[in-house]
Amino acid sequence: MITAEMRERVTGWFAGRLPADWQPADVTIDREEITVVLTIDDVALESPSETALAEARAGRASAFREDTRERRMEIAREAQHRFERTVSWGLAVGDHRELWTHVAAPVMTRLRQPQRLVLETLVDAGVARSRADALAWCVRLVAQHEDDWLTELRDAMTAVADVRAKGPAA
CATH class of the missing domain: 3.30.300 (GMP Synthetase; Chain A, domain 3)
Incomplete structure (x- = not known):
C-alpha cells in the first residue's frame, strides 16, 4: 500500500x-x-x-x-x-x-473456467495474442471505463493506510 x-x-x-x-x-x-x-x-x-x-x-x-x-x-x-x-x-x-x-511486471492469478473462457474468447477472436495479453486488455478496459470509481477507491485505501500508520505500533 x-x-x-x-x-x-x-x-x-x-x-x-x-x-x-x-x-x-x-x-x-x-x-x-x-x-x-x-x-x-x-x-x-x-x-x-x-x-x-x-x-x-x-x-x-x-x-x-x-x-x-x-x-x-x-x-x-x-x-x-x-x-x-x-x-x-x-x-x-x-x-x-x-x-x-x-x-x-508479471502477475500470477488463478482463474476459474468462466474467467478463462473470457480470455480464450479474446485470444480466439484475435483481440489478444495470449491469455496474458487478454488479461492485460481486460484490465485496461476496466481502468478506462471505471476511472472515477478506481480513483475514489484508491483515495479511500490511502486514508485507511494513513490512519493505520498513526495507530499504535504492533
Whole structure:
C-alpha cells in the first residue's frame, strides 16, 4: 500500500530534483515503479493538418528523449537508490503522450473456467495474442471505463493506510 506520506515524499523529491523547465511532472507510484511523465510545450505550426501536428509532437518527444537521456538516467539512479523502485519516464506534448521503458511486471492469478473462457474468447477472436495479453486488455478496459470509481477507491485505501500508520505500533 502506498501511503499519502510516501506519495508526498516521492512527488516532493521529484519537484525539487527535476529542472524547472521539466515541470510540471505527473508522478505515479506503485510497489515496483515510479513513473514520471514530463510535460513540455506543444509545437507551434501554422494551420497544421492533424497528421502534421501528430508527427511534429512525436518528433519533439523523440528529440526530448534523446537530448535529456543522460540527465534523466542520473536522476533515476538517485531516485531508485532513495525509494527502492524502478524509475520510468514518459512525456506529454499537447495531446500526445508516450511512455518510455516502463516496467511490465508479471502477475500470477488463478482463474476459474468462466474467467478463462473470457480470455480464450479474446485470444480466439484475435483481440489478444495470449491469455496474458487478454488479461492485460481486460484490465485496461476496466481502468478506462471505471476511472472515477478506481480513483475514489484508491483515495479511500490511502486514508485507511494513513490512519493505520498513526495507530499504535504492533
